[in-house]
Amino acid sequence: QVQLVESGGGLVQAGGSLRLSCAASVRTFSMGWFRQAPGKEREFVAAISWSGGGIFYAESVKGRFTISRDNTKNTMYLQMNSLKPEDTAVYYCAAESKSRNPLFAYTRAFEYDYWGQGTQVTVSS
Numbered sequence: 001q002v003q004l005v006e007s008g009g010g011l012v013q014a015g016g017s018l019r020l021s022c023a024a025s026v027r028t029f030s031m032g033w034f035r036q037a038p039g040k041e042r043e044f045v046a047a048i049s050w051s052g053g054g055i056f057y058a059e060s061v062k063g064r065f066t067i068s069r070d071n072t073k074n075t076m077y078l079q080m081n082s083l084k085p086e087d088t089a090v091y092y093c094a095a096e097s098k099s100r101n102p103l104f105a106y107t108r109a110f111e112y113d114y115w116g117q118g119t120q121v122t123v124s125s
Contacts, residue, residue: 002024003024004022004024004025004093004114004115004117005022005116006020006021006091006092006093006116006119007020007023007119008119009119009120010120010122011122012121012122012124013123014085014123014124014125015083016083017082017083019078020033020093021075022076022078022093022116023074024076024095024114025074027050027071027074027097028050028095028096029049029050029096029104030049030099030101031048031050031069031076031093031094031095031096032044032045032046032047032105032107033047033078033091033093034092034093034094035089035090035092035121036118037088037089037090042092042109044058044107044108045057045058045078046058046061046065046078047067047106048069048105049101049102049104049105050069050101050103051103054104056105060086061080065078065079065081066078066079067079076093076095078091083121083123084123086123088121089121090119090121091121092117093115094114094116095113095114096112096113096114097113097114098113
């Protein structure tokens with residue numbers, strides 16, 4: 001069973017930055033970040049392949065967020081800059097291990113087997 005532990009959320013003013021981390025208990029392949037704002041459905045934010053060569057972003061965060069990973073630590077990161085109030089949400093990390101494909105980065109929630117507990121990000125205006 002893969003366990004994912006997120007950290008790094010918090011309260012920040014608009015225009016500020018936060019860095020989220022997601023530590024996995026074992027090696028995983030595609031990893032991603034999703035978020036869910038109150039009253040809204042969970043949405044895709046960013047994903048990265050095990051190799052790091054496959055990266056995707058939601059249009060709403062392109063140019064502001066950067067996803068990365070350190071496979072020696074089984075950890076994924078999300079650097080969030082120029083934060084906006086509309087970025088306020090619970091952020092979830094996700095991982096999958098069944099593909100065993102180092103090149104794929106999945107963008108859909110159903111493609112992930114494991115989820116973190118979520119970390120709150122609040123951006124004040």
